[in-house]
Amino acid sequence: MKKITIGEAARQSGVKVPTVRYYESIGLLAAPSRSEGNQRSFEPADISRLAFIRHARELGFEIEAIRTLLTLQDDPHQSCASADAIAKARLVEVEQRIRSLMALKAELETMVEGCGHGRVDQCRVIEVLADHGQCTHSHH
Amino acid sequence: MKKITIGEAARQSGVKVPTVRYYESIGLLAAPSRSEGNQRSFEPADISRLAFIRHARELGFEIEAIRTLLTLQDDPHQSCASADAIAKARLVEVEQRIRSLMALKAELETMVEGCGHGRVDQCRVIEVLADHGQCTHSHH
DNA sequence: TCTTGCACCTCTAGTCACTAGAGGATGTAG
DNA sequence: CTACATCCTCTAGTGACTAGAGGTGCAAGA
Structure with missing residues (x-):
């Protein structure tokens, strides 16, 4: 009440x-x-x-x-088959997302490690971003 | 040209x-x-x-x-300090995101494994969602 | 009783990073 | 010259909210 x-x-x-x-x-x-x-x-x-x-x-x-x-x-x-299907689909998505974030993490680490805190023209962060720009790697 | x-x-x-x-x-x-x-x-x-x-x-x-x-x-x-700071912040975010996705993956696996493909009232997927609903676990 | 002040109401518009579609102009190949 | 792809601008839509304006309800203290 x-x-x-x-x-x-x-x-x-x-x-x-x-x-x-x-x-x-x-x-x-x-x-x-x-x-x-x-x-x-x-x-x-x-x-x-x-x-x-x-x-x-x-x-x-x-x-x-x-x-x-x-x-x-x-x-x-x-039947809970649809609930199961929804959860399974989400699981696949999540696994994929984890894989691509791991790759991303590695790439960011390369950037940050390479940066000697100098000027931009020697900066790995900018460089990595620009270099890989040409490549056609798969998106999420 | x-x-x-x-x-x-x-x-x-x-x-x-x-x-x-x-x-x-x-x-x-x-x-x-x-x-x-x-x-x-x-x-x-x-x-x-x-x-x-x-x-x-x-x-x-x-x-x-x-x-x-x-x-x-x-x-x-x-100076490339700001580029470095941006990349570092992003790295922290990504690491956090990976951690929470791993937890999520574990939870989804529990759901999917527990599902005996019976009716909804025995379904782990629904149950896990409803049960944890009461808990106050940290978001993203 | 009054009044302060917070919580509530509806409604519209803004967020982010695009994406879709209408309706029309341009450029190129056959 | 005629298809037809590609280009142009513009507006509106997406998902899942969030923010703000402008107003009302309600409980507690003076």
């Missing part, structure tokens, strides 16, 4: 206040009931949902993927 | 045609001379500059960082 304000919901879920309103506006969260003075009044289930969304966002899932995941969660008798 | 069209510049630099125009519009690339019929005519130096930008973008540098890097490149008698 205690009314949960948007500020409280934000604090408990870790989602910012304007973001909660944004999620409502795009239909990721059902519009909550309102107080006499037109203020949103959330229920505990909304907090869990917001926390779910936040966690999924932190894991890098896109809003549309989260929408699917939430639909699945709303109907627990469905 | 041979005129380089925007299409040719795009092909040689690996930057797409509309993106070349976009870079010109934000002042990252000087406006090139024009043909009688108002078509852009680039010089070889523009191609190098575009390739430099492309490479830096692939390495995840932001446009404003690239703008600084380009200013530095334009005046090679400056």
